[in-house]
Amino acid sequence: MDKNKTYHLLIIRLSAMGDIAMTVPVLLHLTNTYPELKITVLTKDFFKPIFSEIPNISVYGVDVKEKHKGIFGLWKLYRELKLLHIDAVADLHNVLRSNILKFFFWFSGTPFQKIDKGRKEKKALTSGEPNFFRPLKTTHQRYAEVFKALNFPIRLQENFTLPKQEIAVRLPDLSCPKTQKWIGIAPFAAFSGKTYPYKLMQEVVDKLNASGNYQILLFGGGNHEKQLLEAWEEKFVNCISIVGKMSFTQELSIISNLNIMLSMDSGNAHLAANYGVSVVTLWGVTHPYAGFAPFGQPADNALLADREKFPLIPTSIYGNKAPDGYNDVMKTISPDDVIQKVLEVIH
Numbered sequence: 001m002d003k004n005k006t007y008h009l010l011i012i013r014l015s016a017m018g019d020i021a022m023t024v025p026v027l028l029h030l031t032n033t034y035p036e037l038k039i040t041v042l043t044k045d046f047f048k049p050i051f052s053e054i055p056n057i058s059v060y061g062v063d064v065k066e067k068h069k070g071i072f073g074l075w076k077l078y079r080e081l082k083l084l085h086i087d088a089v090a091d092l093h094n095v096l097r098s099n100i101l102k103f104f105f106w107f108s109g110t111p112f113q114k115i116d117k118g119r120k121e122k123k124a125l126t127s128g129e130p131n132f133f134r135p136l137k138t139t140h141q142r143y144a145e146v147f148k149a150l151n152f153p154i155r156l157q158e159n160f161t162l163p164k165q166e167i168a169v170r171l172p173d174l175s176c177p178k179t180q181k182w183i184g185i186a187p188f189a190a191f192s193g194k195t196y197p198y199k200l201m202q203e204v205v206d207k208l209n210a211s212g213n214y215q216i217l218l219f220g221g222g223n224h225e226k227q228l229l230e231a232w233e234e235k236f237v238n239c240i241s242i243v244g245k246m247s248f249t250q251e252l253s254i255i256s257n258l259n260i261m262l263s264m265d266s267g268n269a270h271l272a273a274n275y276g277v278s279v280v281t282l283w284g285v286t287h288p289y290a291g292f293a294p295f296g297q298p299a300d301n302a303l304l305a306d307r308e309k310f311p312l313i314p315t316s317i318y319g320n321k322a323p324d325g326y327n328d329v330m331k332t333i334s335p336d337d338v339i340q341k342v343l344e345v346i347h
Contacts, residue, residue, distance in 0.1 A: 008038045008085055009150070012101065013092040014062065016190075018267035018292070019139070020047050023092060024054065024274040025295040026143040028160035031055050034152055040084060049249040050271070053162045060084070064097065071100060078104040086110060090146045113149040115142050118291075125290060126321075128312040138291040159296035161276035165253035169246045175215060180238070181346055183208060184254075184261040184277075186219040186268035187229075193285035194265045194319035196330050196338075198228065203335040204262075208342065209236040217242055217254060219268050260346045262338070265319065269294045278345045282338065284330040285322045287314035303341060306332035 013023050020043060031037065031054055041051055045061035060081065062068050068077040078101055089105050091098045091114035098114065105112045124132040144154050167176055185205065189195045208214055218229040218241040229241035242251060252271065255261070261272035261279045265286045269279050273294035281294065281302045288302050307313050310329045315322045322329075 005087075006036050006038060007087040008040065009152075010040050010042060010060075010081060010084070010086045010089045011092060012042045012089065012098045014043055014064070014095070014097070015093055016267065017047065017050075018270050021050055021267055021270035021274060022139050022292070022295070023143060024050060024162065024270075025160060026140050026147075026154070026156070027051070027054050027057065028162070029144070029154040029156055029158070030147055030152065031057065032158075032160060033154050037152065040086070042081070046248065049252055050274075052249075053165075074100050075104065077101070082108070088112070088150050090150060091115060092143050092146060111150060113146050115146050118142065122290060122317050125287075126314050126316055128315075130311075133289070135289045136291050138293065138295075140291075140295055142291070156295075159276070161296070162256065162274050164275060165256040167257060168253040169250040171240060171242070171245060173240050174217075178215070178257070180213060180215040181259040182217055182257060183214045183342065183346065184217045184219060184258040184263075184268070184272065186261065186263040186266060188220050188225050189264035189266040189319065191319040193315070193322045193326065193329070194283065196264065196282050196284075196333070200331065200333075200335050202232065204338050204342075205232055205236055205239060207335070207339050209238045212238065214238060214346075215240065217258070219243070219251070219255075260342060262342055265292060273297055280338070280341050280345055282330065282333055284319065285310075285313055285315040285326055286317065286319045290314055290317050292317075301341070301345060303333050303337060305329040 013020050039057045041057060041059050042062055048059045051057050051059050068074060088111040094114045094117055102112045118136055121136050140156055144156055147154055187196060187201045208216060216239045220229050220243050226243040229243055232239050233241040255272050256275040258277045261277050263269040263281055265281060265283050269281050273279050273296060279294050279297050283302055283304045305313055309332060310326055312323060315326060
């Protein structure tokens with residue numbers, strides 16, 4: 001591509017919050033390397049705040065449930081996008097919807113590159129065969145390869161991060177300015193196989209709370225999680241649940257001011273890492289070798305289930321599959337080990 005021209009690049013990234021959050025460090029590298037590049041991210045409106053602090057990036061909201069549903073909705077979306085004068089498309093999703101869009105853009109002669117998800121390697125990694133247990137390309141590297149194919153190569157070396165935000169909401173029990181170090185805890189994940197048992201996490205919260213040195217902020221979503229976290233808020237004096245108390249933008253402002261985030265293999269880990277917050281992650285039936293570890297975090301900040309007792313880990317890429325007898329893999333990570341790692345990182 002002619003680098004003397006200001007190119008308008010469309011990036012397709014739908015799907016789950018964690019996957020979307022993982023695009024941020026790559027886009028920070030991209031915008032730092034090519035400050036003249038104009039970028040539009042195609043994603044759900046809810047995720048707009050994730051990209052709000054990245055220069056030269058705008059978000060185009062997609063509505064796959066109504067306005068842009070089905071092939072005719074995607075044709076309507078394509079015609080809307082053409083009005084933006086897109087020069088090239090980077091598909092970081094590679095699913096049926098984005099492949100239909102690819103056909104439309106191909107027909108009009110617009111360059112289009114899509115991510116190689118490494119499905120064959122990931123299938124081998126989760127096969128249980130010892131010879132295939134090795135680290136795969138990270139998702140961040142796979143994103144970068146798409147931009148390289150469009151002649152915008154980047155080197156994922158520096159750890160560019162989003163700036164810390166001014167706290168956008170005041171809660172009655174939240175000390176602003178901070179008088180204690182803030183520990184974020186996101187104890188849930190999409191699947192039980194990668195969620196630390198509630199009673200064990202309560203032990204972690206109990207001991208961190210008892211020191212009186214920390215303010216513990218609890219993250220989650222949905223009514224069930226809200227009830228569980230509010231029970232901890234009521235039980236522990238230094239514990240605050242933020243679920244249902246603020247907008248997503250306000251929640252990100254809180255995350256950016258954390259001293260540490262304790263999270264499962266989930267979206268909150270990536271959101272915190274994007275702001276340069278230290279992240280400790282707990283892994284059950286999934287494993288960092290699949291390429292979904294938060295960007296820029298030390299490998300030993302990931303506490304892993306015992307593979308000697310459970311040699312088939314990772315049993316799946318996303319944690320949605322596990323063989324019989326693998327329900328308790330997370331119990332091999334002791335609460336004392338979790339607390340020790342949190343204290344080691346925060347001090």
